[in-house]
Amino acid sequence: MDRGSLPVHSGSGRPASSESRTPAAPTHIRIPAISLDQPLISLRVQQDGRLGVPGEPGDVGWWSDGPRPGGPGATIVVGHVDSATGPGAFHGLSTLDPGDEVTMVQEDRSTIAFTVRALRQYGKDAFPDSEVYTTGGPPALHLITCSGTYDRSRREYRDNLVVYATLDDASLSG
Numbered sequence: 001m002d003r004g005s006l007p008v009h010s011g012s013g014r015p016a017s018s019e020s021r022t023p024a025a026p027t028h029i030r031i032p033a034i035s036l037d038q039p040l041i042s043l044r045v046q047q048d049g050r051l052g053v054p055g056e057p058g059d060v061g062w063w064s065d066g067p068r069p070g071g072p073g074a075t076i077v078v079g080h081v082d083s084a085t086g087p088g089a090f091h092g093l094s095t096l097d098p099g100d101e102v103t104m105v106q107e108d109r110s111t112i113a114f115t116v117r118a119l120r121q122y123g124k125d126a127f128p129d130s131e132v133y134t135t136g137g138p139p140a141l142h143l144i145t146c147s148g149t150y151d152r153s154r155r156e157y158r159d160n161l162v163v164y165a166t167l168d169d170a171s172l173s174g
Contacts, residue, residue, distance in 0.1 A: 023068040024106035029060055029077060033100040034092030036060075043078060051076065051133075057083035060090070067135055069104040069112045070167065074140040076133060081145045081157070090145035094119065094161055102141060102165050114141040114165035121147050121159050132162055139167040 030037045042064035043052045054061045060079040067073030080088030100116040122128060132142050141164075148159030 024108040028105035057088035141165040
């Protein structure tokens with residue numbers, strides 16, 4: 001990730017509403033296919049309307065004002081692909097395949113599982129905010145990191161990678 005933020009569709013900085021109880025906040029993420037097992041930090045939308053990113057390359061953060069795992073809309077999780085000192089927490093994200101599992105551990109110690117459905121790379125100037133930052137519809141998980149060519153003059157990657165995952169049916173039973 002770079003420059004300290006990601007775009008967020010305007011007006012989407014509010015928590016998603018839910019007809020039933022609000023799901024517990026996530027505290028941990030596990031992605032066995034890339035040997036990732038990390039606590040999550042909270043990320044907020046900044047004054048410029050962009051979602052903040054983790055301050056350290058090894059950290060993984062979630063959009064704490066956005067949808068929670070298992071509730072309507074997409075839970076957004078962000079990590080760095082690398083840094084000047086080496087690989088970031090989401091270094092292996094591009095190697096995920098459809099069918100790979102991602103598990104979120106929540107504050108109430110429950111777990112919720114998602115299945116990777118697709119990986120998409122978008123130019124930063126063509127990032128589909130309204131498709132990625134969804135606050136309604138079925139529960140989903142969107143993992144975001146940088147990708148593509150590194151632009152040395154701008155000190156950032158030109159693209160973002162979004163991993164789209166859907167809630168496992170078994171997770172609905174709790």
